[in-house]
Amino acid sequence: MRILILLVAGGAALVAAMLVRGMGGGEAPEIVELVEEEEIPAIPLGQVLVTTIDMPVGHRISPDDLTWQDWPQDLLTENFFTAEIAPDATTDIAGSIVRTPIFSGEPVLAKKIVQPGENGVLSAVITEGMRGVAVEISVETAAGGFILPNDRVDVILTYEIEVTEGEMIVERPATQTVLQNVRVLAIDQTISEVEGESVVLGTSATLELTPKHAEILMLATRMGDISLTLRGVADAQASGSDVLASNSIQSARDVSGTVKIYRNGNTEQTNIGGTP
Numbered sequence: 001m002r003i004l005i006l007l008v009a010g011g012a013a014l015v016a017a018m019l020v021r022g023m024g025g026g027e028a029p030e031i032v033e034l035v036e037e038e039e040i041p042a043i044p045l046g047q048v049l050v051t052t053i054d055m056p057v058g059h060r061i062s063p064d065d066l067t068w069q070d071w072p073q074d075l076l077t078e079n080f081f082t083a084e085i086a087p088d089a090t091t092d093i094a095g096s097i098v099r100t101p102i103f104s105g106e107p108v109l110a111k112k113i114v115q116p117g118e119n120g121v122l123s124a125v126i127t128e129g130m131r132g133v134a135v136e137i138s139v140e141t142a143a144g145g146f147i148l149p150n151d152r153v154d155v156i157l158t159y160e161i162e163v164t165e166g167e168m169i170v171e172r173p174a175t176q177t178v179l180q181n182v183r184v185l186a187i188d189q190t191i192s193e194v195e196g197e198s199v200v201l202g203t204s205a206t207l208e209l210t211p212k213h214a215e216i217l218m219l220a221t222r223m224g225d226i227s228l229t230l231r232g233v234a235d236a237q238a239s240g241s242d243v244l245a246s247n248s249i250q251s252a253r254d255v256s257g258t259v260k261i262y263r264n265g266n267t268e269q270t271n272i273g274g275t276p
Contacts, residue, residue, distance in 0.1 A: 050066070051066060052067050055103075056101055060095060061094060062095075080109070095115075097113065147187065148187065155177070157220040159176075159225070178220045185208050187205055
């Protein structure tokens with residue numbers, strides 16, 4: 001009986017030892033620490049007017065060039081166009097001229113543009129190195145009023161010359177295309193085509209010229225009447241942006257191939273359509 005009790009006790013001890021060994025060889029249970037995420041407060045946002053394209057100096061802004069973009073409220077300044085203060089800015093500043101370059105995605109600043117009606121609009125439109133020169137026009141001398149800002153024109157001079165024929169002095173009309181492919185900056189105070197209008201009537205046209213060509217035009221206005229002839233779009237594109245000065249003159253000649261022009265009591269003798 002004692003032997004049986006010892007066997008049972010020994011078996012129980014063996015089983016207990018095996019259980020302890022099995023538990024000691026296992027991995028410790030993973031402890032998962034629950035971390036409560038801290039809620040980040042939302043940043044107050046406003047909407048600011050930005051550009052969708054790069055805008056060089058002289059670019060005329062259209063509504064498609066602009067869009068509203070979220071912007072941190074703390075970074076908004078009074079120089080920005082915001083949806084809260086100027087909700088119609090996309091249409092209000094359409095037609096404005098870029099004074100200094102604006103890059104895509106950059107907020108539009110009032111100091112970087114010249115809005116319609118403000119001083120300095122024309123100077124912002126003129127290409128670097130060029131000059132704006134105004135000449136008088138009428139419906140008869142400006143293609144019936146169909147010349148619009150940004151069109152390309154030729155400048156024709158019409159004047160009277162006195163030609164010697166034997167012992168007689170006879171007046172003859174003469175014409176000369178003095179400048180070709182000239183860009184029209186403005187008709188009177190209008191610097192852009194008015195939507196829906198195909199005719200702009202005015203008494204003056206402002207042309208974009210180099211300083212040298214401006215001198216030629218001013219001299220031509222003193223010599224006679226100036227007319228503007230409208231160039232077709234295809235001709236203007238083919239000629240690029242270069243202005244050409246022409247010396248061809250159609251007029252009467254005397255037998256010597258020269259013309260005497262009387263101005264202010266003085267006589268000038270010049271060749272017509274040829275070399276001296």
